[in-house]
Amino acid sequence: MPLxxxxxxxxxxxxxxxxxGSNQRRVAQLVQQAASPTLSSRLLLExxxxxxxxxxxxxQLARLALNDPWKLPYSDRLLAHLRWAEQDHHWxxxxxxLPPLLQNIVDPPLLLCAKGQITxxxxxxxxxxxxxxxxxxxxxxxxxxxxxxxxxxxxxxxGLARGVDGFAHQGAxxxxxxxxxxxxxxxxxxxxxxxxxxxxxxxxxAISESGAxxxxxxxxxxxxxxxxxARNRIVTGLSLGVLVIEAAKxxxxxxxxxxxxxxxxxxxAIPGSVxxxxxxxxxxLIRQGAALVTDADDVLVELAQPLKxxxxxxxxxxxxxxxxxxxxxxxPLYCLISDVPQSSDQLLSSxxxxxxxxxxxxxxxxxxxYIEQQPGGWCLSS
Amino acid sequence: MPLxxxxxxxxxxxxxxxxxGSNQRRVAQLVQQAASPTLSSRLLLExxxxxxxxxxxxxQLARLALNDPWKLPYSDRLLAHLRWAEQDHHWxxxxxxLPPLLQNIVDPPLLLCAKGQITxxxxxxxxxxxxxxxxxxxxxxxxxxxxxxxxxxxxxxxGLARGVDGFAHQGAxxxxxxxxxxxxxxxxxxxxxxxxxxxxxxxxxAISESGAxxxxxxxxxxxxxxxxxARNRIVTGLSLGVLVIEAAKxxxxxxxxxxxxxxxxxxxAIPGSVxxxxxxxxxxLIRQGAALVTDADDVLVELAQPLKxxxxxxxxxxxxxxxxxxxxxxxPLYCLISDVPQSSDQLLSSxxxxxxxxxxxxxxxxxxxYIEQQPGGWCLSS
Numbered sequence: 001m002p003l004x005x006x007x008x009x010x011x012x013x014x015x016x017x018x019x020x021g022s023n024q025r026r027v028a029q030l031v032q033q034a035a036s037p038t039l040s041s042r043l044l045l046e047x048x049x050x051x052x053x054x055x056x057x058x059x060q061l062a063r064l065a066l067n068d069p070w071k072l073p074y075s076d077r078l079l080a081h082l083r084w085a086e087q088d089h090h091w092x093x094x095x096x097x098l099p100p101l102l103q104n105i106v107d108p109p110l111l112l113c114a115k116g117q118i119t120x121x122x123x124x125x126x127x128x129x130x131x132x133x134x135x136x137x138x139x140x141x142x143x144x145x146x147x148x149x150x151x152x153x154x155x156x157x158x159g160l161a162r163g164v165d166g167f168a169h170q171g172a173x174x175x176x177x178x179x180x181x182x183x184x185x186x187x188x189x190x191x192x193x194x195x196x197x198x199x200x201x202x203x204x205x206a207i208s209e210s211g212a213x214x215x216x217x218x219x220x221x222x223x224x225x226x227x228x229x230a231r232n233r234i235v236t237g238l239s240l241g242v243l244v245i246e247a248a249k250x251x252x253x254x255x256x257x258x259x260x261x262x263x264x265x266x267x268x269a270i271p272g273s274v275x276x277x278x279x280x281x282x283x284x285l286i287r288q289g290a291a292l293v294t295d296a297d298d299v300l301v302e303l304a305q306p307l308k309x310x311x312x313x314x315x316x317x318x319x320x321x322x323x324x325x326x327x328x329x330x331x332p333l334y335c336l337i338s339d340v341p342q343s344s345d346q347l348l349s350s351x352x353x354x355x356x357x358x359x360x361x362x363x364x365x366x367x368x369x370y371i372e373q374q375p376g377g378w379c380l381s382s
Numbered sequence: 383m384p385l386x387x388x389x390x391x392x393x394x395x396x397x398x399x400x401x402x403g404s405n406q407r408r409v410a411q412l413v414q415q416a417a418s419p420t421l422s423s424r425l426l427l428e429x430x431x432x433x434x435x436x437x438x439x440x441x442q443l444a445r446l447a448l449n450d451p452w453k454l455p456y457s458d459r460l461l462a463h464l465r466w467a468e469q470d471h472h473w474x475x476x477x478x479x480l481p482p483l484l485q486n487i488v489d490p491p492l493l494l495c496a497k498g499q500i501t502x503x504x505x506x507x508x509x510x511x512x513x514x515x516x517x518x519x520x521x522x523x524x525x526x527x528x529x530x531x532x533x534x535x536x537x538x539x540x541g542l543a544r545g546v547d548g549f550a551h552q553g554a555x556x557x558x559x560x561x562x563x564x565x566x567x568x569x570x571x572x573x574x575x576x577x578x579x580x581x582x583x584x585x586x587x588a589i590s591e592s593g594a595x596x597x598x599x600x601x602x603x604x605x606x607x608x609x610x611x612a613r614n615r616i617v618t619g620l621s622l623g624v625l626v627i628e629a630a631k632x633x634x635x636x637x638x639x640x641x642x643x644x645x646x647x648x649x650x651a652i653p654g655s656v657x658x659x660x661x662x663x664x665x666x667l668i669r670q671g672a673a674l675v676t677d678a679d680d681v682l683v684e685l686a687q688p689l690k691x692x693x694x695x696x697x698x699x700x701x702x703x704x705x706x707x708x709x710x711x712x713x714p715l716y717c718l719i720s721d722v723p724q725s726s727d728q729l730l731s732s733x734x735x736x737x738x739x740x741x742x743x744x745x746x747x748x749x750x751x752y753i754e755q756q757p758g759g760w761c762l763s764s
Contacts (some may be wrong), residue, residue, distance in 0.1 A: 137657055141656070270656055271653035271661070271668065272656075273519060273653075273654055274652055274653065275523075283674060283676050284676075292653075292668055292669045294656040294666075295656065
């Protein structure tokens, strides 16, 4: 099956991601050990062919993927995802294409399916999480605080669940309709060929018009209970901080808060009555050191420091945010280029590009004014 | 006018306390400078006769008080207080007779009028404070948490005001009626010849049956607005910690919390809805570092450390807690005696007692088994 080189890279990304028995956690360890910004699926698959953490069957599949992925026993699934991604506003984002914040968590997703508008994924975002069964006050806070913070330019990240999630997305969409620059993204715990819960189908469609639906699960994956805690690490991984609106003592929201702490994100909680179970989680978080916030402006105060860092890193070395107008096939290369000059060889080998392909892409980027040649090599245009 | 020697000491206490222009704050500075556990009103008056902080008129009154207090222009007020204190369960507690916790604050009262039962004043106590206009939830918490903590043996100290104060006292009294060992004391911002607010007259009577009504204001003093913040320092000064039930952002309860912080007491607050003004003060306190407590047992956990210290100091050197059965006239001397032997001269000069009076009192204490003679002098019985 003839494919462009970019598609070949993507095919390897898919081959790795869909590889049965590859065990997300073990691959994540490889990613950690590599700890390279230029990590490719090819490199990971090569390591898997001989790494003791993987069984012989898995190693054989990795070898096959490197030799001819279309001979893999699950090649039909590769094809299904490529076909899916050919549709308008459907994307398959490999590890190196993820927002830097998410790339740098301990266990980043190897690949994210995305549906909708992905250009704002690098913009500063806040995770808003909380209980499915919430009080009228919780509903008010989810809706209004998200509205206010979206107007301030933040993106709201949540999980499309009933309760807090839904109202947080809705509040952001309301602000967006009023012209706010922020929007909202939903991270799902199942394949993007379905919507769960069904009652949020319209909400999901509305989200995908200005933001995106995201999932690390292949098409056809059902919303299994064990997916939700794992999904939560992506919600916080995409965000500068997490705001817990209302939460019971043992709840997914506290899992999100723990992820956020481990990821070095700000954790904020709204205090509540000691006589309501919906406040127990938030009060407990505050006791454990989460910031107590009483209005949306408090959230901005708490986020001031990470916001500053985020804006600085988005505009300096290793700026990994491609300009919206940039063609998709140039994005991986563009993301590798920083203010520090790098040689062509360095850049091309990172992406597994041939000299001819690489030179062509570098030329395109140069002609479009994105990059320039300096004595030490290629860097971003000044 | 013939008086017992003890009455002479008390008369000097009253002469100092009632001295116009003595300015509580300036006298407090003298107390601070002296920083002696044996500080007497005589010593303070002697310092006032020449201290530059006082005007000549005040100095003259101090001299007169030392020479013949019954010639003071306010001698009728001295007499009125002595007469008042002759009634059953009425007390005038001079500085050195106050509970050690209160004695050791920066600005202790020079004298406290007390009405009721004072033997439990040294026992571990918790200040419970909060809003006058409280929510049903605040009422529930004030009543029930105080009830529970009194059953655990704590005394509840509050200010007899409408709202939280009243319910806190009532909760403690309910527990007391059920046989709890703890009780409740009310610190008032006016003379003890009246009760404010009037609607709490029955409550005040009930309190004085197992606890006490306390005031640093002379009889006849009206409940002026400026007395309340000053009163609050005594509420917290008597306590190991303060629990704020509900409070608006600018309120007397926050004044109490500040006093408590300055006095090194534990500050605890109950979190509440961000959409109620009655929660604003508590949430703000938690943000500033107050312990977030969600049930009465949390309070005990927060108090564990000071409780331990309190129980240790009540049973070791300088134990200032006289046994309940001890006659009143022996209490000042008893309080000076510790595990470290002191000579008779040392002890008697501290209290301004003659050799004859002092020896008689020491003998009484020895015969009752409270103290004994060691090579270095008098100390508590081992």
